[in-house]
Amino acid sequence: MTIEEIQEEIVDEFSMFDDWMQRYEYMIELGKSLPLINEKYKTEDNIIKGCQSKVWVHAELEDDKLVFTADSDAIITKGIIAILIRSFSNQRPQDIINADTDFIDEIGLKEHLSPTRANGLVSMIKQLKLYAVAYQTQLN
Amino acid sequence: MFDVKKIRNDFPILNRKVNGRPLVYLDNAATSQTPQQVINVIVDYYSNYNANIHRGVHALSQEATDKYEQARKKIQEHFNIGKSHEIVYTSGTTHAINLVANGFSSFLKQGDEILVSAMEHHSNIVPWQMLAERTGTILKVIPMSLDGELEMDAYEQLLSDKTKLVFCNHVSNALGTINPIQEIIDKAHEVGAAVLIDGAQAAPHIKSDLQALNVDFYTVSAHKMCGPTGVGMLYGKEEWLNTLPPYQGGGEMIAEVTFEKTTYADLPHKFEAGTPNICGGIAFGAALDYMNAIGFESMSEYEKELLDYATEKLLEIEGLKIYGTAKDKTSVISFNIDGIHPYDIGTILDKLGIAVRTGHHCAQPIMDFYKIPGTVRASFSFYNTKEEVDILVEGVQRAKSMLL
Ligand SMILES: Cc1ncc(COP(=O)(O)O)c(C=O)c1O
Numbered sequence: 001m002t003i004e005e006i007q008e009e010i011v012d013e014f015s016m017f018d019d020w021m022q023r024y025e026y027m028i029e030l031g032k033s034l035p036l037i038n039e040k041y042k043t044e045d046n047i048i049k050g051c052q053s054k055v056w057v058h059a060e061l062e063d064d065k066l067v068f069t070a071d072s073d074a075i076i077t078k079g080i081i082a083i084l085i086r087s088f089s090n091q092r093p094q095d096i097i098n099a100d101t102d103f104i105d106e107i108g109l110k111e112h113l114s115p116t117r118a119n120g121l122v123s124m125i126k127q128l129k130l131y132a133v134a135y136q137t138q139l140n
Numbered sequence: 141m142f143d144v145k146k147i148r149n150d151f152p153i154l155n156r157k158v159n160g161r162p163l164v165y166l167d168n169a170a171t172s173q174t175p176q177q178v179i180n181v182i183v184d185y186y187s188n189y190n191a192n193i194h195r196g197v198h199a200l201s202q203e204a205t206d207k208y209e210q211a212r213k214k215i216q217e218h219f220n221i222g223k224s225h226e227i228v229y230t231s232g233t234t235h236a237i238n239l240v241a242n243g244f245s246s247f248l249k250q251g252d253e254i255l256v257s258a259m260e261h262h263s264n265i266v267p268w269q270m271l272a273e274r275t276g277t278i279l280k281v282i283p284m285s286l287d288g289e290l291e292m293d294a295y296e297q298l299l300s301d302k303t304k305l306v307f308c309n310h311v312s313n314a315l316g317t318i319n320p321i322q323e324i325i326d327k328a329h330e331v332g333a334a335v336l337i338d339g340a341q342a343a344p345h346i347k348s349d350l351q352a353l354n355v356d357f358y359t360v361s362a363h364k365m366c367g368p369t370g371v372g373m374l375y376g377k378e379e380w381l382n383t384l385p386p387y388q389g390g391g392e393m394i395a396e397v398t399f400e401k402t403t404y405a406d407l408p409h410k411f412e413a414g415t416p417n418i419c420g421g422i423a424f425g426a427a428l429d430y431m432n433a434i435g436f437e438s439m440s441e442y443e444k445e446l447l448d449y450a451t452e453k454l455l456e457i458e459g460l461k462i463y464g465t466a467k468d469k470t471s472v473i474s475f476n477i478d479g480i481h482p483y484d485i486g487t488i489l490d491k492l493g494i495a496v497r498t499g500h501h502c503a504q505p506i507m508d509f510y511k512i513p514g515t516v517r518a519s520f521s522f523y524n525t526k527e528e529v530d531i532l533v534e535g536v537q538r539a540k541s542m543l544l
Contacts, residue, residue: 020159020491025542052483052499052514073513074481075543076488 003095006087007103014107023108024076031079035089037069048127053077055124059131065090066135068128080104080112080121088128093139096132101125142438147523150175150430154523161493164528169313169472169519170497171363172344174427178366181426185419193418194409208418211425215373218428219358220349225407226381228374229421233340234263236359236374237307239411240336241267243384248304250276255298255333257308258284258509259315262502264307264338282308284509288315288464296327303333310342310358314503314517315464316472318342325355334380340364340372344521345443345470347436356380362420367427371420374411381407388413439522443471446520450529457536463506463515471520474501477536480543482516488539489516494532 001009017023037046041058048055053074060067068089072078087103088096104110104121112121148154151173156163165173185207191200193208209224216224230236248254254268258281272279282295290308299306306328311318321337328335336357339348344365350358357380361372376384386393386404390413395403404410431439450473454460459478476482486498499514500507507514518532 021542024488024491028542053481054513074483076484077481 003087003091003099010083010087011103011106020108024079027079027083027109028075029079030082030086031072031075031077034071034078034082035069035085037071041069042071048123055081057081057124057127057131059128059135061135061138062090064092064139066093066096066132068131080109081124083107083109084121084124084128088132093132093136097129097136142434142442142522144442144523144525147434148525150177151523152176152179158493158495159491164492164494164524164531166518166520166524166528166532167495167497168344168521168524169316169341169364169517171369172366172521173523174368175366175430177430178368178423178426181423182368182419185422190419192415204418204422207422207425208416211422214425214428218347218432219360219375220351221375222351223378226375226378228376228381228408228411229416230359230372230374231370231417232361232363232372233261233338233359236357236372237264237336237338238267239374239387240357240376240384241271242387244305245271245274246385247383248275248277251302252277252304253280253298253300253302254278255280255282255295255303255306255328257282257290257319259288259290259312259317259319259503259506260307260309261313261338261340262504264309265505268305268307277304278302281505287466288312288317288469288506289466290317290319290324292320292323295324299327299331299333301331303328303331306333306335307338308335309338309340310348311339311345311470312464312503312506313341313472314474314501314506314515315466316341316469316474316519317464317466318346318468318470321355322353325353329354341470341472344431345436345440350375362424362427365427366430367424368417368420371417371424373424378407381411384411386410386413390414434522440470442522443520446524446526446529447471447473449526450518450520450532453529453533454536457533457540459540460536463510463512472517473519474515474517476512476515477540480540482514484543485516485536485539488542489532489535492531492535492538494535496532 037056037058042056046056053072055072057070068085070081153173189200189203191204193205212224212227215227254277280298283291308324310321325335334356337355339358340361343360356377358375363369393405393410393413395405461476463474482498489496497517
């Protein structure tokens, strides 16, 4: 599936819920199923700055696709990363670079996109894209 | 009689909704809300007599100057300060502390020692670190116990004739501990050290008599005590303020300027360079009037009731741990729940219209001490109610069941 298709799928899933409680509960569930990062990658270097909670992200190239794993010590943050990673992982770096993240707004989590929010979602997206840029250069 | 219903009517913001629910504002230690009486003063200033002060010959400037200086007198009275020129208007506590730190850096020498308490706000750590780096002085830390109380024996042992300065907050913003500042001041004076007390968190709850305390410097931020943001005060003993060099150069702080030499203005203007927050200063005075009309004694009595009630109710939640259990504390509760990140709790509470603070509260050393990433902090003011405590407790329970 393309990033866009995955994002549409996520938007569909979230559209079943009619209040924030259910959306958050679902997000927390997703957080619990996040592809966990190998403990050895949970280094200071891999911590994303700008989060009140700790967030680690690791990226690896498999063939021509980028695979992300991540973790956080806060479960809501983990849920948000899980959603992001689901849409970005197993994709070609160039597609990740080109992708937008408007779907976060559509699933009712817009407040987490605010740059002033201490969860660092914005830095998280930036970091995922930086990985993509780095690996794209490597592929070229 | 303390009538919280009536008091709440003074605060228009308490009527608003957040995420579709009535706002429950429990982040008072970060900034307090503003009563209509103070808002009116701000509106009146900009509607009727907005002008630059101390400079104009015209009526508006005179009015603004009078009101601004009257407010200084109110501050003087409130804190029982000997002379009004011992009060320097600042933009807040951070500015006040930097002003003192900068001044001391001009006469501290290598090997001199500065003592800082283990429960300081970053704004009370960083300026001294910067100063220590510049001057080669040594920064030493007064340790604290697990309850969040300063170890006074250790403090005494740290004091010596090398100690030049002691810095400590009157009340800790992260834990609510009320520190024994009289003892801290007296002991420091015995070895000839000066004392700066950061009163940012104390001033909203405790009316301090600065002359009786015999403190050398005391700082306050108006926005934590029903006033506007961006204004506060530095109290300094006259001798000290005369000794310290000016902090910023500019208009208002000079007596005479030639290109060869500038002579500085008298206190407090020497430290008040540039156009100050005139409206803010006047509104600060109005905030003190407002709080004094209610009375600090009845306010703090009521806040203690809220604190005890909230502590008891929160502790009924299994796995909830409170950080900061000093015998003497203000209405601040810092807590965590086993296995849950404070940020998650704060996020769910926000969804429920409850405003708390999460994180390290600008006091990372305290979090390192407890080996936690941060806490959820609920801080109560005299306009909060027991019903709001109940809403908080319910919210925390709900967050817990969602998150675990
Ligand atoms: C104990 C303490 N000191 C200093 C400050 C800084 O105050 P301001 O930001 O008003 O300068 C605060 C405010 O959070 C505080 O709680």
